[in-house]
Amino acid sequence: MAALPFPLCPSVSRRVLAGRRWFAGDHYAVSVLVARILLAVAGGLLLTAAFEPIAVAYLVPVGVAAFALATRDLPFWRAGLVGLVFGVAFYFTHIDWMRESIGPDAWVALSSIEALFYGLVGLAVPLVRRLPAWPVWLAAVWTAADGLRSGWPFSGMPWGRLAFAVVDTPVAPALAYIGMTGMSFLLAVVGFSLAAGVETWLPRAGAPVRRTRQLAFGGAVAIVALLVIPAVAPYETDMTGSAVVAAVQGNLPGPANDILYDHRGVTRNHVEATIGLADSGVRPDFVLWPENSTAVDPFRDGEVNDGIREAVTAIGVPVVVGGLVDDGQDHVLNQGIVWDPVAGPGDRYTKQHPVAYGEYIPFRRYWDPNFGALRAIGRDMKSGTRTEPLRVAGIEVADAICFDVAYDDVMREQVRAGAELLTVQTSNASFIFTTQIDQQFAITRLRAIESGRWLVVAATNGITGVIAPDGTVVASADPRTTAVLVEQVGLSSELTPATRLGVWPARLFTGLSLLGLVLGGIAYRRQRDDAGSARATDDVSEPEATPAPNEAPVG
Incomplete structure (x- = not known):
């Protein structure tokens, strides 16, 4: 210095x-x-x-x-x-x-x-x-x-x-x-x-x-x-049987990223694809439609209801329909509905994890926004609580809807309850031009590995696929196309160690x-107390300055 x-x-x-x-x-x-x-x-x-x-x-x-x-x-x-x-x-x-x-x-x-x-x-x-x-x-x-x-x-x-x-x-x-x-x-x-x-x-x-x-x-x-x-x-889980499953990707009319542009057209695409499968002579054990294959209540809307019945009658096997079902004036349910050709609609799975500010408005009673994209959320989507698998054509099926697949509890609890096969119904149309569909499909493949189960995905316009228990993609449909995947899948009732751990x-x-x-x-x-004590000790023990000769007191 x-x-x-x-x-x-x-x-x-x-x-x-x-x-x-x-x-x-x-x-x-x-x-x-x-x-x-x-x-x-x-x-x-x-x-x-x-x-x-x-x-x-x-x-x-x-x-x-x-x-x-x-x-x-x-x-x-x-x-x-x-x-x-x-x-x-x-x-x-x-x-x-x-x-x-x-x-x-x-x-x-x-x-x-x-x-x-x-x-x-x-x-x-x-x-x-x-x-x-x-x-x-x-x-x-x-x-x-x-x-x-x-x-x-x-x-x-x-x-x-x-x-x-x-x-x-x-x-x-x-x-x-x-x-x-x-x-x-x-x-x-x-x-x-x-x-x-x-x-x-x-x-x-x-x-x-x-x-x-x-x-x-x-x-x-x-x-x-x-x-x-x-x-x-x-x-490797032991396979106890097999089934043939058809996954329908009906595609969207008009803009590929707007499910509501022509929602009746979306339903009609899935109806016609299923009828086309029936005309080909193929008879799977059941057919899987995606989330939002009906964007209105299929029990209340006559045109949509007639279309579903037409498709189910033509194929002659159960169809798991993705529909938005009214629950009073203020709420809606996002459901997978097992529609039988004889008995009609039966078993249902309700989406457990709706997306906040995407499918419902938290605290709406205190704050009801009416601007931007939030304006379109006129009713709140309720959460499902089902932990039992669906019964489809005699098969125990664990279902998940869209983002549900990213949550640990949805499929795990259904598998623990006896599910032999996994299905995912998804509508990724809003994300079809982004990398979200790739991220979600990767998570879906990991769920197959974690549970040791075959998994079938049906999407409105991508990514539809069939996944083996080791995560291998056995079949997939190109995004933004109409396609029907028909694959034989294995069934298993054995639990992996990960599923047992819960x-x-x-x-x-x-x-x-x-x-x-x-x-x-x-x-x-x-450590802080010790450091403070050390500093205090240093301050107390500091020697006093020795006065210079010219500062010495005069005797």
Whole structure:
């Protein structure tokens, strides 16, 4: 430090020096924060690239590791800020399809809410980082946050769970053993372990560096090896029978992304495609129509009702119709209805997870918006509660409608109740020009692997397909075309280990995360108290300045 041009008394000198140290330290902290924010943005974008349409799944642990490195050694609120930035970079790009299909206002609102959960994980970092084996504790917090945002607020949004990126990778077969929640947790552990290993090359790495590096990288390699084992010896459920199923993709007249442009034309397309199948002489065990194959109540609308009866009579087997059924003046039900050629409409499944501000308005009694796309939601869609499979042509069928497939409880509970086959009825017309249809189809394939069941998807104009229990796409229809897929599928009543585990993995990781936060909070508070005591001791023991000769008292 250069000499001052004028003398100062010792107390003033100490204040000047302290001010310079404070300024230099604050400038350094700002620089570190900016660097961490840039790293968080990069990590969020890398995680986005792990999913469709880029689908480089190997980037999942890299993106997660970037999150850990970006929040490393930051104070409580700054770690939360960096975590939030990571969430913004990831979620705004991951569901960019909503901006193009539903609207920028809904995209910004939903992405902002979901990004907040990554900010909450960031707030947890300074706590759980103080625990031994912190990658495990932080992975539990990440997994618990994923579970929370998947069901809350309102119906939640499961998109972006780490497990949803693993289709077509060697670790995908492990889903039959550990399920989506277990897969997400282990992928997070791998990512955070990589971060722990990388940190050993960074300043203030701590000791012993070599042992930490070996444990971190060794742990990551061991987990990946365990995840890959099922690819060599996959869990295969025994098939107890087979059935022939037809999935109808009727296509949309007019604009391909507007189901309401000519909803009667949509129904007519599915009727004619089914009659065409009957004319070909093919007799499947049952026929699957998509969600919104009737966009009005098929019990009240005479033209639609007549069309369904015409198709069912022609094919001579049950048709699972996707219809919107009135439930009073203020509510509607999104249902899969088993329509028998003899008995008529019978068993029904009601969509369990309607989309907030897409299919219903939360708190409508207090706030009833009448602008933009929200104006079209004149009635609220009620949630279904059915956990029993549908009985279709003597087959126990687990049904899901559109976004239902992304929620763990829908198909799992029906399979546990005896479902032998999975079906998904979906209307992705609003998203047909976006990557949403690819992301949802990937999730659908993973559900087949997790449950060890064949799965049949019927979409209004894409993606319709038949999926084997190992996730292989046996048949699929080109989007925006009229097509009928007829395939023989296997039936099974055996439960995979993942299905047997049920909700317990989610409960386990939620409990671990809460325990980690408590233990980390205690360690965090103790460290702060110790630091405060050390500073107080330093202040008390500071020696008094010795007076200069010219300041000595005169005797």
